[in-house]
Amino acid sequence: MKRRDFTIGGMAAVAGLASRNVQAQAWPSRTIHVVVPFTAGSATDTVARAVGAALTTSLGQTVVIENKGGAGGTIGAAQVAKAAPDGYTLLVHSSGHTVNPAMYPSLPYDTAKDLVGVSMLAQLPNVLVVSPSKGWKTVQDVVKAAKAEPGKLTYASAGAGSATHMNIEKFRLRAGFEAVHVPYKGTPEALTDTMSGRVDMFFAPVVAALGLVREGRLLGLAVGGEKRASVLPDVPTTEEAGYAGSAYNFWVGMMAPAGVPAAIIEKLNGEVKRALTSPEVAGRLSPLGADAAPMDAAAFNKLIARELEDNAKLVREAGIKLM
Numbered sequence: 001m002k003r004r005d006f007t008i009g010g011m012a013a014v015a016g017l018a019s020r021n022v023q024a025q026a027w028p029s030r031t032i033h034v035v036v037p038f039t040a041g042s043a044t045d046t047v048a049r050a051v052g053a054a055l056t057t058s059l060g061q062t063v064v065i066e067n068k069g070g071a072g073g074t075i076g077a078a079q080v081a082k083a084a085p086d087g088y089t090l091l092v093h094s095s096g097h098t099v100n101p102a103m104y105p106s107l108p109y110d111t112a113k114d115l116v117g118v119s120m121l122a123q124l125p126n127v128l129v130v131s132p133s134k135g136w137k138t139v140q141d142v143v144k145a146a147k148a149e150p151g152k153l154t155y156a157s158a159g160a161g162s163a164t165h166m167n168i169e170k171f172r173l174r175a176g177f178e179a180v181h182v183p184y185k186g187t188p189e190a191l192t193d194t195m196s197g198r199v200d201m202f203f204a205p206v207v208a209a210l211g212l213v214r215e216g217r218l219l220g221l222a223v224g225g226e227k228r229a230s231v232l233p234d235v236p237t238t239e240e241a242g243y244a245g246s247a248y249n250f251w252v253g254m255m256a257p258a259g260v261p262a263a264i265i266e267k268l269n270g271e272v273k274r275a276l277t278s279p280e281v282a283g284r285l286s287p288l289g290a291d292a293a294p295m296d297a298a299a300f301n302k303l304i305a306r307e308l309e310d311n312a313k314l315v316r317e318a319g320i321k322l323m
Contacts, residue, residue: 022126027087027264028061034090034254037076039069043288044205047122047252048092050284054275072161074100074107081109085259087268091115095163095251098307102315103161103322117300118254118265119272122290126167126203126224126250127211127232133197139222139241142201146177153179156190158201160322163250164190166311167224169318174246194218204308205250206289208232223251230271231289251293253300270296 032055034047039252045067051239052063073096075211083089093201101177109115119168128139136142155172157165160183172179182199184190187208194202195217204218222238223229226247238246254272256265275281276292285292289310314320 013066013273014019019041025263027267028059030088030249031062031064032088032090033064033066034092035066035068035076035080036075036092037068037070038094040067043124043290044092044252046288047124047285047290050281051254051272051275054278054281055271058154058271058274069323072096072100072103074104077111077115078108078258080255081114083257084237085257085258085261087256087264090118090268091255092167092252093255094119094253094306095249096161097253097255098304099161099166099311099315101208101308102312103320112305114258114267115255116258116297117259117304118256119269120251120253120293120295120300120303121272121276122285122288123225123249123251124288125206125227126164126223126248127206127209127213127220127229127235128168128171128201128224128238129191129194129204129209129220130201130220131195131197131209132216132219134200136219136221139236139238139243142221143175143177143243145177146175150178151180153177154182155179155201156194156199157181158187158190159183159185159318161315163248164203164205165320166314167248167250168201169320170314171203171224171243171246173314173317174238174243191218191280196223197245207287210289229289231286252290253295253304265297 034048034052036045041254049065052065056063056288073093080089080091130136153166190202191204193199201203203224209218210231212218219230220235223235224238226249228237273294276294
């Protein structure tokens with residue numbers, strides 16, 4: 001009896017595997033919907049549309065981008081987390097995906113279990129900008145001024161828990177100074193007040209600050225990521241400036257509902273990598289100051305798991321809360 005049960009169980013497992021392989025081989029046979037949990041025109045949206053256009057060509061099926069913004073990207077993420085795991089509903093989110101569990105304690109989905117990574121798509125660095133009127137020439141000047149008068153300087157963000165906020169908090173903690181957080185509704189407002197000197201510093205998205213830096217209306221003192229921005233090659237990273245452990249990487253990546261057959265994930269990963277190396281996609285990413293960042297699915301999922309832990313710790317250390 002036991003042997004017969006084992007045989008039946010083994011046959012069922014083989015049949016299930018065969019069914020999933022057939023499903024993967026047939027994929028895609030209809031329109032693919034990619035949910036972007038931010039507004040149209042955002043950096044995440046622009047990356048998604050560039051990759052989506054390339055996938056439409058390579059996969060032979062239309063890839064439709066759907067913007068479902070709100071609540072830091074959690075509304076769109078929830079929609080995908082609850083979707084059928086068949087490869088026809090995908091998510092393109094930012095690194096905020098790994099911050100949200102610490103910011104929203106009652107999410108309607110489990111970030112670690114209900115969504116799986118397909119590939120990172122791009123990295124978009126932030127740059128620490130200040131008004132020329134402040135008289136600071138280097139990032140070390142800013143830190144020195146902040147330490148001289150603890151709690152006097154101010155730093156802007158595009159909202160509590162945003163990449164611009166997480167970047168400055170990580171830098172501030174590693175550099176060891178106190179300052180006052182001034183959250184804004186978005187990047188444009190924060191840039192305006194930084195230019196006027198009303199707020200002292202801002203880790204702005206490179207794409208938003210680049211023109212102002214080139215015009216001399218803002219000074220770019222340090223890049224917040226692990227490597228220099230390709231469009232600001234002379235600006236050092238905060239780590240190169242001497243602040244170890246201060247790098248914060250803002251990325252955009254593709255995810256899928258948990259349970260999508262591994263063969264579909266593998267096929268999609270390969271097509272995404274091919275898209276990211278194409279001149280067409282590179283041409284659309286370059287104006288953002290973005291670098292294509294293809295990654296194996298397994299490596300991307302390890303990065304997500306690590307960042308979930310790291311960002312939860314950073315939120316606690318910095319005392320970050322939604323306003």
